Amino acid sequence: MKHLRSIDLVVVSAVTLLSFTVTIFGVDNTLVRATSGLPLVLLLPGYAALAALFPSRRFGAIERLVLSIGVSIAITILGGLLIHVTPWGLQHYSWVSLLGGLVLLGTAVAAVRRSDNFCLTMQSIRFKRVDAFVLGLALTVLVAGGAVAVYAAQYQYTPDYASLWMLPSEDVENSVRIGVRNGSWATTYRLRIRTGDETIREWSSLSLEEEERWEVTVSLPSEITEDNPVEALLYVEDHLVEPEFHVYWWFEGIKNADDISLSISFQWT
Amino acid sequence: VHNVVRDLRRYVLFAVVLFGAVLTVHWGFTSKLRSRRSEGPTSSGHPYTPHRGVVDSRNLSVERIASTVAAPPSVEERTAVELGRFPALALTTAIGLLFVALAYLAGHTETTGAVHLFWVGILTVFVPCAARIISSQSTRTERILLLVLLGLGLYLVKIFHSPVGFTFYDEFSNWRSVNDIVKSQQLFNTNPLHRVSHLYPGLPAVVTGTMNISGLGIFPSGIIVIGIARVTLILATYLVFEQLTSTSRTAGIATLVFMANPTFVFFNAQVAYESLGWPIAAITMFAAVKHVQRPKDPLRLVVAVVGVAALTVTHHLTSYALVALLLLWTGVHVIHKRTLRDGPALIALLGVISILLWFLVSSSVIEYVRLPIGRAANELTQVLSGEVPSRQLFRDYAGHMPPFWERAIAYAGAGVVLLGIPIGLWRIWKRYRSNTLLVALATVALAYPLPLGLRFLVYGNEIGNRTTGHMFFAVSLVFAIAVITAARVLPSAARLVFITGIIAVVFVSGVSTGWAHWSRLSGPYLVAADTRSVESQSIQVAVWARDELGAGNRFATDRTNRQRLASQGEQDPVSFTAGDTVDTSSVFFSREFGPIEIEALRVGGIEYLVVDRRLASGLPMVGFYFEPGEDNAYRHQTPVAPDALAKFDGVQGVNRIFETKDIVVYDVRAVTNEAP
Numbered sequence: 001m002k003h004l005r006s007i008d009l010v011v012v013s014a015v016t017l018l019s020f021t022v023t024i025f026g027v028d029n030t031l032v033r034a035t036s037g038l039p040l041v042l043l044l045p046g047y048a049a050l051a052a053l054f055p056s057r058r059f060g061a062i063e064r065l066v067l068s069i070g071v072s073i074a075i076t077i078l079g080g081l082l083i084h085v086t087p088w089g090l091q092h093y094s095w096v097s098l099l100g101g102l103v104l105l106g107t108a109v110a111a112v113r114r115s116d117n118f119c120l121t122m123q124s125i126r127f128k129r130v131d132a133f134v135l136g137l138a139l140t141v142l143v144a145g146g147a148v149a150v151y152a153a154q155y156q157y158t159p160d161y162a163s164l165w166m167l168p169s170e171d172v173e174n175s176v177r178i179g180v181r182n183g184s185w186a187t188t189y190r191l192r193i194r195t196g197d198e199t200i201r202e203w204s205s206l207s208l209e210e211e212e213r214w215e216v217t218v219s220l221p222s223e224i225t226e227d228n229p230v231e232a233l234l235y236v237e238d239h240l241v242e243p244e245f246h247v248y249w250w251f252e253g254i255k256n257a258d259d260i261s262l263s264i265s266f267q268w269t
Numbered sequence: 270v271h272n273v274v275r276d277l278r279r280y281v282l283f284a285v286v287l288f289g290a291v292l293t294v295h296w297g298f299t300s301k302l303r304s305r306r307s308e309g310p311t312s313s314g315h316p317y318t319p320h321r322g323v324v325d326s327r328n329l330s331v332e333r334i335a336s337t338v339a340a341p342p343s344v345e346e347r348t349a350v351e352l353g354r355f356p357a358l359a360l361t362t363a364i365g366l367l368f369v370a371l372a373y374l375a376g377h378t379e380t381t382g383a384v385h386l387f388w389v390g391i392l393t394v395f396v397p398c399a400a401r402i403i404s405s406q407s408t409r410t411e412r413i414l415l416l417v418l419l420g421l422g423l424y425l426v427k428i429f430h431s432p433v434g435f436t437f438y439d440e441f442s443n444w445r446s447v448n449d450i451v452k453s454q455q456l457f458n459t460n461p462l463h464r465v466s467h468l469y470p471g472l473p474a475v476v477t478g479t480m481n482i483s484g485l486g487i488f489p490s491g492i493i494v495i496g497i498a499r500v501t502l503i504l505a506t507y508l509v510f511e512q513l514t515s516t517s518r519t520a521g522i523a524t525l526v527f528m529a530n531p532t533f534v535f536f537n538a539q540v541a542y543e544s545l546g547w548p549i550a551a552i553t554m555f556a557a558v559k560h561v562q563r564p565k566d567p568l569r570l571v572v573a574v575v576g577v578a579a580l581t582v583t584h585h586l587t588s589y590a591l592v593a594l595l596l597l598w599t600g601v602h603v604i605h606k607r608t609l610r611d612g613p614a615l616i617a618l619l620g621v622i623s624i625l626l627w628f629l630v631s632s633s634v635i636e637y638v639r640l641p642i643g644r645a646a647n648e649l650t651q652v653l654s655g656e657v658p659s660r661q662l663f664r665d666y667a668g669h670m671p672p673f674w675e676r677a678i679a680y681a682g683a684g685v686v687l688l689g690i691p692i693g694l695w696r697i698w699k700r701y702r703s704n705t706l707l708v709a710l711a712t713v714a715l716a717y718p719l720p721l722g723l724r725f726l727v728y729g730n731e732i733g734n735r736t737t738g739h740m741f742f743a744v745s746l747v748f749a750i751a752v753i754t755a756a757r758v759l760p761s762a763a764r765l766v767f768i769t770g771i772i773a774v775v776f777v778s779g780v781s782t783g784w785a786h787w788s789r790l791s792g793p794y795l796v797a798a799d800t801r802s803v804e805s806q807s808i809q810v811a812v813w814a815r816d817e818l819g820a821g822n823r824f825a826t827d828r829t830n831r832q833r834l835a836s837q838g839e840q841d842p843v844s845f846t847a848g849d850t851v852d853t854s855s856v857f858f859s860r861e862f863g864p865i866e867i868e869a870l871r872v873g874g875i876e877y878l879v880v881d882r883r884l885a886s887g888l889p890m891v892g893f894y895f896e897p898g899e900d901n902a903y904r905h906q907t908p909v910a911p912d913a914l915a916k917f918d919g920v921q922g923v924n925r926i927f928e929t930k931d932i933v934v935y936d937v938r939a940v941t942n943e944a945p
Contacts, residue, residue, distance in 0.1 A: 023482060030484050037483030041475065042497050054568050062413060062504055067572060069501045070552030073475060073545070074579035080456065080474030081582065089454030090474070092481035099482070125350045134356035138363040142425075145367035148374055149429035152791060155377035156436070157805050163929035167817060179817075181809075229924070245928040250921055250939065 009107040016103045023096040046071030048106025055113035159184040164234045164245035175219040178232050182208035188237040196228040226252045353411035354401050362422040365393030370429045376790035394422040400769045402521045409517040420503040427538035436803040439541035441832040442466050446473040461841045464848040468631035471583025472545045491540035498548040505551035512558045513707050523749035529776035531783025532738030546584030550591045557616050564611045573616045581623040585634050590739045592620035598709040605705050645729035659725040666892040671786035682778020690714050693751035713743035727903045797889030802829040810932050811838030825853040826879035827894050843873045845896045854895035862916045871941045878935040885911040
């Protein structure tokens, strides 16, 4: 058993200041931010509040933990409502200022109010070597289970399928943007753009790698009427009888027709 | 991978051998130490019987218990903490979770035996920990450690189900709420997936705060917040039960039974507002119990009041349930003590005021709560008058049933609890009737059969499930007292097996009835099946819509794609259940696209339609494709007609702008006059 008067308040303040610093200076290290930030939201506000309001009370370890987390969550919820009505809104500066400020204020008040004969009771855990071995084994098996779960979850999001889309271009008048996003396998396509029976443009061999994205802007000819939509048909190379995908757009007729022009972009996603 | 999962029997055998070997080695190592160790009292200052951890609490009132609980640390607390069987049981828990993960993999690969592997895994998590918690040889510290271990183990069952992203239904609406808060830096943004969730911003506020300060993404932040909240829930529940019964063992068993409730493993492990509401309610209850024990001490009153306030803005039903319990407790207190003083009246009153004040912000929740209750009441009348048949238990809306043994255990679990309640009530009356909160909880447990009856209704089923979960806080303690009482007639050697077996049956029953069998395991796409409908195509459409169309467009689509569009896609899909005034389901069911359909789209301000052709491939697992109020909802006999879904093709003015394997997006702004 160790008797340390305010070591807990020092640790709490240090973690808070660390979190405050990394947030304010935008430290881009997730491990540091998460390690210091998670306690600042979920543990320290309640701990500091209990220490400040009830400086001489003896809590059991479990009771202190439960009340610290519970009060922290409550403070974060009610603090969120408070920040909501401020001009700054819910952003990282306002969060860290509110919660960090409360924690530092709480620890300062607790440090002043704690009596000289206050002592923090800390329990040690008797660890045998076999316990450490078994816990290490448990952790290993758990990590293995997690790896299997993550591997299994990939099935939920695969395979990725190809897609075709067409939208009027906002940048180039009387033109459409057409895009193809490939799926999980490298594939060669044939893309045909037509209106009625007239082919506007055709790509007979469009080879795309896995998950590659291809986009083109096509200016439309003057013959476009409101009776026939502008269609894009995407065929897979080994199955040219029916289009794999088919999209179209009904135009009300093109008044200022330009020659067909192309703007093609490739993008890996 | 197929080969690994195929031969499940070998792995089960391997697990059993490994488990046995680990326990043997561990117990062998620790037996010498155990024989030397003196078995001290199990809690600070409690009049526990050494070696048994059982308190002789006859004639102990709450006040008497309070005076003992607040005593200085005992000898045990001042010595080092013994881990007991914790390391070995951590290993069995990890092994169980490995099996659960393999079951999920087997589900995805459609390997036979996945269901059995899941149950082997989850029982490997539950049973060994339960047995040790129930054992009278455990110390209080070990029991608490094991409860936390088990609680986290069961939480990981859900996390392993979806370890890389949200897949549960309510998680998507929370995702949308958090996303809106991060973008707008304001609370109370209307949520297109949920009518009232934006009026209860407790969870989104905590998740947003966690994200902003820790720099983590929404998914890790969400699961960490709920994970820590669940640990707190377990500990607070244990502490409440320990205060009431003054025995670590009974409190441990009651907490164990609480974890066997139908909503614990999956439903309340979601990153959703009820999942945070429960822990806050449990902590508030603990503070209230402590306050009643020491009314002059302001600490717990402060915590209880802060807890009630935080709960009020976090989850409506949980706050109502807590305040109802506090009022009932106050009533029992007044009857018993003939005074309001020294009871929970003040906290109950503040709870009522808190809820009433919040109604000023969230008045629409009344309609939200009234709607399903009204539907259930209406259906009950129809069932009783024979107009409609009652819901067939366990059968999903596509006509599938879980295996017979699972149904049998589910019935057995419910039956055992129903049988146990009278025994528990009798015991409470005999021994604890001066304990006003225990009497209040016993009164709640009396009403337990009512939500079970609601399961025979289509619209009452969800109400029944949620109510069962809330009532289990009371039922678990009454039932724990019952099983301990019943076990006394057995020889001491058989008691551990008896209690463990009974609680394991209740646990299996809870998991079976609390979460649909097709949703428990991962697997290939199913129509309108929430977690089983999450796959790449819907996500691809949502991401494309966000990138190419921008955020905030009005879409009409089915339930599954609506979730993706509103969360990942940042769109505003129309949803009657989320408060829109138009139900667009008829637009999709109709075989023609005429003036009625166009008018429905116009009223809803619809700009885009998303048509998922897979809807024509099967019946909806949740009972409906689009909205709970759609034609033939919960009674679909045939899937949506394929030509009904294809009717938009070729209609002049309806632009077909996106197609992937099974999903097509149409731009209908030209026909609904919603042109930008």
